[in-house]
Amino acid sequence: MPELPEVETVRRGLEPALVGRRIKSVRLNRPDLRFPFPAQLAETVTGKRVTALRRRAKYILIELESGHALLVHLGMTGRFTVWPPDGAARNLGEFYYVEQAGHAGDGAHDHVVIDLDDGARVVYTDPRRFGFMDLVEPDGADHNRFLVGLGVEPLGNELHADFLGTALAGRRSPLKAALLDQRIIAGLGNIYVCEALYRAGLSPKRLSGSIVRKRGPSPRIEPLVHAIRSVIAEAIEAGGSTLRDYAHTDGSAGDFQQRFDVYDREGEACRTPGCTSRIRRIVQSGRSSFYCPTCQR
DNA sequence: CGGGACTCCTGCCAGC
DNA sequence: TGCTGGCAGGAGTCCC
Missing domain, CATH: 3.20.190.10 (MutM-like, N-terminal)
Incomplete structure (x- = not known):
């Protein structure tokens, strides 16, 4: 989709x-x-x-x-x-x-x-x-079965480090699964979760709760929030991505996919300067995750 | 409750 | 050229 x-x-x-x-x-x-x-x-x-x-x-x-x-x-x-x-x-x-x-x-x-x-x-x-x-229904947005329970907008003010830290704390699921969970952040899908995790330098396999410190600030949260915001904002700016079957509003191709750093790049070189690793693909809960094993920990 | 597997449906693509 | 199996951006449901 x-x-x-x-x-x-x-x-x-x-x-x-x-x-x-x-x-x-x-x-x-x-x-x-x-x-x-x-x-x-x-x-x-x-x-x-x-x-x-x-x-x-x-x-x-x-x-x-x-x-x-x-x-x-x-x-x-x-x-x-x-x-x-x-x-x-x-x-x-x-x-x-x-x-x-x-x-x-x-x-x-x-x-x-x-x-x-x-x-x-x-x-x-x-x-x-x-x-x-x-x-x-009129004034029914708070009750609609599909809208109820949706998490925060990735570009909205409600997505900030405190919110995400609280949402991830104690979770035992992989970070990848948590970011795909529409009840936490609503609107992220497989592609942009892969891209955001790469930008944040976080492995999709890492347990969600592991980037949250019980006491004091959690220095890995803010870069993740920034990565999510930036990748989504840039993708909108580019008019979305043209995958196998999707294109831009007027029929021309959205071109953000040319900027994918990891998605669908299995076996290709990591784009981080100085990194000699190749992008890996693993399957997590039935979905492909693409990541750099060196840059994402 | 949280987490994971399964499912809906059609079409493309790589591989034989 | 033609067939087969694997895979695809989502998310509700069921089961443990």
């Missing part, structure tokens, strides 16, 4: 097409994605004006004048395409394979088709169907 920087890139791309527009109609081409669509989805959304597009962690929230919001998670392969009134498609997250031209909402994996009052069409496409949608 797109991680937070990719979701933010999609949000920014969708914003000018949707905000201020009224939704004329919604077509669901199947009853479910990962989960069934809410029964009231179409009738709740139809006829409403879009007031804002927001992001929380890896969720996109399409806010409506009624106070409801359509919550969208892109899963691993979800994307939006905007078809303006003039017909030329604009891709908001693109796959590496090419769909047949002219399928504005009728492609094999086009699951949701939203028509707007200006004639534009917004299509949600998701081959793997790991994505999902939900309705958030």
Whole structure:
């Protein structure tokens, strides 16, 4: 899936097409994605004006004048395409394979088709169907099953050394698992956790609690916080990463992946000046972790 | 409760 | 060229 920087890139791309527009109609081409669509989805959304597009962690929230919001998670392969009134498609997250031209909402994996009052069409496409949608009731963000329990935003003020130290203290899981845990920091995924741990010089295998001192300051926490912030901020700045099947808002490639120091670089040279080690790949709880065995301890 | 394995689904890619 | 197995950015659920 797109991680937070990719979701933010999609949000920014969708914003000018949707905000201020009224939704004329919604077509669901199947009853479910990962989960069934809410029964009231179409009738709740139809006829409403879009007031804002927001992001929380890896969720996109399409806010409506009624106070409801359509919550969208892109899963691993979800994307939006905007078809303006003039017909030329604009891709908001693109796959590496090419769909047949002219399928504005009728492609094999086009699951949701939203028509707007200006004639534009917004299509949600998701081959793997790991994505999902939900309705958030007015003032219901604190109760929504997907939003409740989410941790802090990596770029928000709530992520600081005291917070992270408290969250990691006593944890017996590897650091990698803790940083992927959306209940602590919401929005980090496999790629950026690997990159942040490299920048912080911390091994993904190290136990979470081991970087927290029981008394006094824990000098390894602040560099980790900084590493998380910097890698996420830079990735957003670059327009996200184009992995095997994801691209930039306007169809061009996001280029942060060219700056990966460890992710998907197994066997390649560590980029730390003077280090002669090669990047290793291990599997932790079913996911690949990439790291430098010399620079990350 | 914390932690880990498993699962959903489709498609690509390396290897034979 | 064609088939097979392994792998993929997520996260809910189940089990210990």
